[in-house]
Each structure stands twice: as C-alpha cells, then as structure tokens.
Amino acid sequence: MRRVVVGRRCRMWWVVLALVGALGPQAKAADAMARLAVVTVDYPLAEAVFPPSFPPPTFVWHDAAAEATSWRVEARLADGSPAGPPVVTGGDAPGPAPELAPEDLHASARAYRPPPHQASARRWQPSTELWAALQRGSLQAPATVLITGLAGDRPVSRGSVAIRTSTDPVGAPIFYRDVPLPFIHAFRHADLIRWRLGDVTSPHPPRTLLQGMKVCGNCHSFTPDGRVLAMDADYGNDKGSYVITAIERETVLSKDKIITWTDYRREDKELTFGLLSQISPNGRYAISTVKDRSVFSPVDDLWYSQRFFPVKGILVVYDRETKTFAPLPGAADPRYVQSNPTWSPDGETVLFARNDAHELKHLKDPTAAVITPAEVSEFFEGGRKFRYDLYRVPFNGGKGGEAKPIPGASANGRSNYFPKLSPDGRWLVFCQAGTFMLLQPDSELYIMPAEGGVPRRMRCNLPNTMNSWHSWSPNGRWLVFSSKANGPFTQLWLAHVDAAGNDAPPVLLERFASADRAANIPEFVNIPFDRWVALREQFADYYTHFRLGLDRERLGDHAAAIEELRLVLAEKPDHLDARYLVASCLARMGREAEAIPEAREVLRRSSTGHPAAQRLLGGLLTRRGQFREGIALLEAVLKEHPNDLVTANNLAWVLATCPDPAFRDGKRAVEVAERVCKATNHAVAIMLDSLAAAYAEAGRFQDAVAMARRALAMAALDPKAPTRELELRVKLYEMGKPYRQPKASR
Secondary structure (H helix, E strand, O other): HHHHHHHHHHHHHHHHHHHHHHHHHHHHHHHHHOEEEEEEEEEOOOOOEEEOOOOOOOOOEEEOOOOOOOEEEEEEEOOOOEEEOOEEEEEEOOOOOOOOOOOHHOHHHHHHHOOOOHHOOOOOOHHHHHHHHHHHHHOOOOEEEEEEEEEEOOOEEEEEEEEEEOOOOOOEEEEEEOOOHHHHHHOHHHHOEEEEEEEOOOOOOOOOEEEEOOOOEEEEOOOOOOEEEEEEEEEOOOOOOOEEEOOEEEEEEHHEEEEEEEHHHHHOOOOOOOOOOEOOOOEEEEEEEEEEEEEEEEOOOOOOOOEEEEEEEEEEEEEEEOOOEEEEEOOOOOEEEEEEEOOOOOEEEEEEEEEOOOOOOOOOOOOOOOOOOOHHHHHOOOOOOOEEEEEEEEEEHHHHOOOOOOOOOOOOOOOEEEEEEHHHHHOOEEEEEOOOEOOOOOOOEEEEEEEOOEEEEOOOOOOOOOOEEEEEOOOEEEEEEEEEEOOOOOEEEEEOOOOOOOOOOOEEEEHHHOOOOEEEEEEEOOOOOOHHOEEEOOOHHHHHHHHHHHHHOOOOOOHHHHHHHHHOOOOOOOHHHHHHHHHHHHHHHOOOOHHHHHHHHHHHHOOOOOHHHHHHHHHHHHHHOOOOHHHHHHHHHHHHHHOHHHHHHHHHHHHHHHHHHHOOOOOHOOOOOOOHHOOOOOOOOHHHHHHHHHHHHHHOHHHHHHHHHHHHHHHHOOOOOHHHHHHHHHHHHOOOOOOOOOOOOO
C-alpha cells in the first residue's frame, strides 16, 4: 500500500509541475513576485488624508532587500489606471535641513544624530505634475503608490501605501513659534526664537514674522475673525504683561497695547505670571491664570527639556471696554489651581483645567519664573504626580456660575488638559497624559462630544511620542498639532476631521520643519496668508535688559548677563543693582581686576550704601592682597548687618588664612565661624571649611581635623565642590599645620 500511495504522490507532483510549466512566464512571474522582500512605507501614513492643493510630500521607506539599489515608483488611481508614468529613483531626496549656525546650537543639539534606522531611510518626492494628478484622482477613493526595489532591472522588493485627498480646504494659515533646543538654551538665547506664519498649500517655507524679540513671548491666541492677536509677553519689571493688538499687514507690539495681570488686586503684593491666557471670541475679554505659581524647570534631556505645569492660580477676566479686572466666579477658588482656560465659540462658556492647589515650599527665589529641579524635587526624584480634570463654567457676562467637571475628561486617573472646542461647538479635543501638563512623552489627543461622554483616542496620534498643542482650522475640518515622532525637534502635523468627528492619520507639514529647531504652539489665523507680513516688537527698555541680565546671571551665563547689563547702564548709569551684577559676573569669570573698579563705582554712586557691593569689594581686595581695606569693608558690613552669614564666613576665612600675620586673628575667626555654622546647623560645607581653618589658626588641630573631615564628607555629595583642596587641608591639619592662602599678585 505504501508503495502505491507514494507512486500516486509522485505522479501528482509531475502533473503539478507540468501545469506550472504549461502556464509559462506568467506563473513564473507570479511565483517570483510572491518571493519579493518587503518595502515598508514609513510616510505617508496608510490611509492618510491630504488637503487639496497640498505641495508634493516626501515619501519615506525602508527596504528589506539589501541588494536593491534603485526603486520604481508607480502612482495608481482607484480604478487601477496610472496617475502618470513610472519613475525610477535612487531614493536619496534630502530631508529637513539645519538652519542654525553651529555656534548657535547647544552642545546636546550639536551632538544629536538620528538613530540608524531613521538615517537609513529612502526618500523620494514626486514632481508637481505627478502629485497634482494623484491628488485629483484620490478625491473620491484612495489612490495607491507602489514602490518596487530593483537590483539592476530585476525586482527584489515591493510595498505600497494608500492615501486620499479631501475636498475640504484648510482655508487659513498657521501661526507658530520655532525654537532651538533644549529649553534652557532657548531661554538664554531668546533672539534665536522665530514667530512664523505658514501657508499649508504653499511649496515655500513659512514666513518669519518676528525674530530677535528680547522679552519672553509665550502663549498666543486669536479672535475667530482673525482681527486680534493676544500674547503673553514679559515687559519691564512685570512678568504678568499681556499684549493685545489688532492684526495689520505690519503688526506692531508696542507699550500702549500692553495690559498687566498684576493689576488685579495689586495691593495683595502677590506675584502673578499670567500664563496660558486667552482672548474671547468677540475680542472684548481676555482670561488668564493669576496669583499663580508653576513648576517651570529645565530638564537635562534634548527631547523633553522642560517640565511645566501650574500648581496654584485662579481665573481672572479683563474687560477691554471698561479696563477692569475681575475674578470669574466658579473658577477663582484659591483651594484649587484653575488654569489653561479656553472659550466656547459663542463666548458663553469657559473650559479649564483644575486640581487641588499645591504650595511649593522650597523655592530659593519666589519671584523667579524658572526654578531648578532641586527646588521641586517632589515632582522629580520624589515621583509625585499632578493630574488635572477638565471643568466648564458659564461666563455669564463675567458673573460666572457653578463649575462642573466634564464627563470623560475628569475623574479618570489621568491628567486632562488643553481643551479645544471645534468652531461649530460640537466636538471637544483635549490632551491626556499620566501626569503634569506641557511636553509629556505620553501625551495623546482625545475627542468626544462637547457636552462630554466617552472620549475616543484619535487616529492622528503618532505612537510612542508626544502629541499636543492642537488647534482647529476655522472651518472645523482640520486639526494641527505638535509631535516628536521624527526626533526631538518637534514638528507640526495636520489631521482631517469629518463632520461626524472621525479623524484620519495625519500628514506632516514638512516645509514648516527644521533639522535643528522645534516647531510648537501652532494656531490657525483666519486671515489670507498675504495679509500679514511682519510682527514688530517695540517695548524693550532698560528694565527688559536688566531682567534678561538677571536671568542669565542666575543661570550662570555671566558673559551674556554682562552684555545685557551694559545696555542697562548705557541708559541708566546710576542703576546700582545692574552695576553690582556686572562686578559680580566679572568676579565669577575670574576677571577680578575689572570687577574691583565696577564695585568701587557702585559705592561711589550710592548715597545710602550698598552692602552687597561692599561685601564683594571686600572679598576681591583680600584675594588681591589688599587686606587692610578688604577686612575693613567686611567688618563694616557685618557691623551693620550682623546676620549676613556670607559676609561673616568670608571674614572668618580671611582672619584664619591670611598670608600676612599682621591681619590674622584666630580667636576672632573662631568666634565668627562658630556663629555662622551654628546659624546654618553645621550643614554648609564651605562654612565648615572656614571653621576648620579658624580652629587650626587657633591651634585647635584636633577640632580642625574633625571639622574638615565633616566638610569633606558633605562636599563629596556635590560634584562641583573642591574636594581635592579639602583633602589637602585635612592632611595639613593632621600634621599640626594651619592653612595659609597663597600670596596674591596685584
């Protein structure tokens, strides 16, 4: 039996082979096609919907066939007919180009390279004629682009992507900001930030409206008719400044167009930053978070380089007709942080994000906008979450009402923020993440009916990255948003949304993209693209430069601080704090010979004295060997300000370590240093170091060794501390020798 079955099988195989042979070249071709390697099309995304009159996109793919050296691209319409003749390409079309000079880049941005998989992609851009034919042929049904890898003339791989074109025009340009990364670099180099206006249908890059603005400009909004722009803009000595202006062909941001959220109950003397403000649809009102405090910290990460979220604040409304400020009842309860407001299209409702208020208890400078992660460590290594629910409150002409949580965007164990209603008021799109607000790696877009319901994760979300900062087109058919799908430099994407709220995979606004800038805060403006050609800033003054200098000094960028502070002194030579900061920055840069005359000039111009300048000059003079005058200055400051621990520590150090015995005083040094260390609970290494030196000068070497070792153990926790010098002093005290500063050259 077995031999019979085997025989039959053999005969059947001969029949099959005979049939295949009889079919000839067609069967062989089909068999070869089945064995082709896979071409994976990365972009456009499958089933993406393009706007009409969109410029030719760059197709991006990976080929599993290593032997492929060229690719045949065929564009086919829904009925199978070609949109044009096939094209053979080497797949080497260029990607986004860098725009910044190397010296303008932060070191981390300069060092960034795309991952190997991204760098190995093949790229091709269709001709204008072929793309136009493909768009026309994909209005009613999807068109397909077929990519075949070739080794010589032999097909070795194949892949395809289906796309559609909508009949819905975008109808408005997009206003956005592009910035260098990381955030702290942009903060230090505000002149590199650009404000741009882009036409989605144009083959040309967006127009730069403004660059080089000295003050910080952040969140912006427009009235639906495109007539009014409102923008957060620090001005002078006021972080709560807000500029509101009519949009003209050349729009000017001038002092007379500024209001300040600080004017709301100024008598409270409570700091206001006024972030995330919004102009009302009719342009009469503006709303913002005031009496506010945010976690606003740089992060050492090129991809997600800042952590920002408000933890305190109420909503206040400004009436442009009556020029008055008032809290919005229902959204002005100090027990909560109420922020991120947005208006309904009819202006009758305000949506906002809310959470229990949180007090930041470890701020070194409560007036500083940017704070270090160490000051808010509970939200960094502490792992504390901070999640928002979305609420709505009736505006009621400013009288407010009861705030109610929005079902589907509240009480869901997630952070819900950035609510945006469609222009017809039917749909609500918002962001959701595990915690916090701005720039979250897991931020995704959700859509649901405006009244609330079950939110649906939008198809336009790009996987494993941030999706945020969205804006509706005036006709409600397109949504622009920011994403880091292609790297740390955020790009803008555009998604179609139909009348039923169904969205499609997005398309990249690649002409808005740069290889070394992040595009963010996009907002549609309901005006013709050619109506707006420039945005000019005319409100920088001496205090603008002083604030910039102060910010840069705090960040340790002393050269940039001096540059700004010199501009202050050119206009206000008697600005003592600016001159003192120049002297301080020069000293920190090791330019003591230049710092001394600046510090003397502060004291010469001051009629009431300047303790900080006295302390600085005293320290500089002692380091330069001018001990008599230097010690006298330090003693004078300490006499007037006995609780000035920095001056006391400096004095104790000089009295203990001065190379000239005529000015050493061990007993006085111990007295001063012990008082300083007691006041600081023996918790500051540099002060323990001074006390150890004082003990050694007084002959108390056992105490000196113990205190120096204690200082060394504490300093070991700080990578910037001079631990090597401390180790040498410990050995010196162990040998029964006091420490002496080296003699300084004048």
